[in-house]
Amino acid sequence: MARKTGSHSNITGPRIREVALSLFAQQGFAAVSMRKIASEVGVQAGALYLYTPDKQTLLFDLMQSHMDELLAAFDIVEIAGSARARLEQFARFHIGFHMERPDAVFVAYMELRNLEPANFTKIEELRRQYESLLENIVKAGQVEGIFDVPDSKLATMALIAMLTGVNTWYREGGRMSRAEVEDVYAQMALKAVGA
Amino acid sequence: MARKTGSHSNITGPRIREVALSLFAQQGFAAVSMRKIASEVGVQAGALYLYTPDKQTLLFDLMQSHMDELLAAFDIVEIAGSARARLEQFARFHIGFHMERPDAVFVAYMELRNLEPANFTKIEELRRQYESLLENIVKAGQVEGIFDVPDSKLATMALIAMLTGVNTWYREGGRMSRAEVEDVYAQMALKAVGA
DNA sequence: GTCTATAAGATGATAGAC
DNA sequence: GTCTATCATCTTATAGAC
Structure with missing residues (x-):
């Protein structure tokens, strides 16, 4: 003891x-x-x-680390190319990254309401940055004329929600492999914007 | 005082x-x-x-009422017809219902982990029932040969996540009307399954 | 139907011993 | 670097007065 x-x-x-x-x-x-x-x-x-120093800071540090990692990881793998290729790559990246750390994803979303206002603002800013990466791709697809979306902001939110939703059901060692899941989600994301 | x-x-x-x-x-x-x-x-x-009788029962009753209402409301509006028509109608129903009660939706999802095991099982069963309503539509579309989805379960989860995600950003009196949002989501849902 | 008072225990955080 | 002991406060839930 x-x-x-x-x-x-x-x-x-x-x-x-x-x-x-x-x-x-x-x-x-x-x-x-x-x-x-x-x-x-x-x-x-x-x-x-x-x-x-306290429990609140512990929570904030966990959430900030997660968001920093997310942005840094995408920064490394981001590609140039057509909006279609970029969207497929974003979808695969997002799915893969989120499947690998379900706890961090869950906490970063669910515990926003337990952050003190100043901390909330910082995390929201990081989230906004990440969402704008996807929105830029959606807008590029509109400009190229290959995406059929009436509103880029709404399409961005719909895509992120769809992709992040993988964590509500995917479990390591389940019926489908990670690669299969990535494939199917990437195809659905492309179709959802009419690519 | x-x-x-x-x-x-x-x-x-x-x-x-x-x-x-x-x-x-x-x-x-x-x-x-x-x-x-x-x-x-x-x-x-x-x-x-x-x-x-206690705080736990208060939570459970709120969640159960929400799920019961959800199932009852869909039961009333459910239509027959092509899988395409049924999916569009499901999407519009889901979006509308969720936009109208963001608090109940949030609690029913976020507080699952605070339910005692017996209560958790009951709520999960209601959720499963609701998801199967959508999965049946997806399967019907596969049989009709008008939906292009490799896996009906995965497609169902992706669609529900996309549609429920409206609550992360939609606010009454915002940039878009409820009807516009319903339109855009319904179209994205149809396209996502290749309809 | 609601109040006040209370039981029995948990909580975040700190001080000081080792 | 970690422990023990502690403070002041909060917690769920109940009992009994009105």
Whole structure:
């Protein structure tokens, strides 16, 4: 029962974030106490405050990291080319990225309402940036005359919702492989805008 | 400050449900205390227990009512006809119904994880019933040979996610009218399945 | 039907020992 | 770096007065 005193800062920090993300996704930010997180990590509640100033900041850091990763990852794989090719690539990227980290995606969306106003504003700005990447593709397709969408903003929101929705049902090791799911969603996305 | 004792059972009951739904949607089930609900309603916390045995049942009743209403409402408007016509009608119904009650939709989806196992099972069953209404239309379109979808289950989930997503951005009195939004989503849904 | 008072326990965060 | 102990407050739910 008793736990040895010792130095684990390089392990405990990441573990706290990992455990917190998982618990926030499963039970919700407000339903998870600092004691629950600490217990799962294997430390006492007081020790958490060596790694985060408070619970709110812990949530905000998790959400900000997720959004930063998302933007950085797309930045690396983004391609030039026709709007059609770019949309297909965005759909495949989005699906793949979201399938790989369901907890982070869930928390980043569901816990927005638990952010303090200043933190909310920052996360919303990152989200807006990401959405505008897709909207630019949709607009390019309109300009090229190959997409049939009456409103680029609405089409963007519809596409993102459709693609993100994969996380409500996809489970690793299920009936379909990740690649199959990516294929089907990418085709539906292209058809939805009339490409 | 002091509040008169009096008889308000026919007003207080619905008010509690109304206030609870709104607060749960804004702040989340776990973040909303019985005292907050009572305070907003204008009664003391103890009085809530005349209308619900406990907080969990209050949540469950709100979610169950929503799902029952959803199924009953579709039952009334459901049409016969081609898969194309039925899908367009489903899309318009779904969009309209969801736009009218964003709080209930949000709670019914976001607070699933706060339901006790037995309650979760019941709500999931109602959700499954609703999804199967759409899947039947998708399958009919496959049989008729007018829909191009490799997997009816995946297409169903993608369509529902796309349509429900309207609630992430639509606000009454915004740039587009409800009818315009319905039109555009219905057309995107049809195109997404290749109709 | 509603109130006040209360039980029994959980919560976020801090101080100081080691 | 972590623990134990603690503060002040909040939590759900109930009992009994009116």
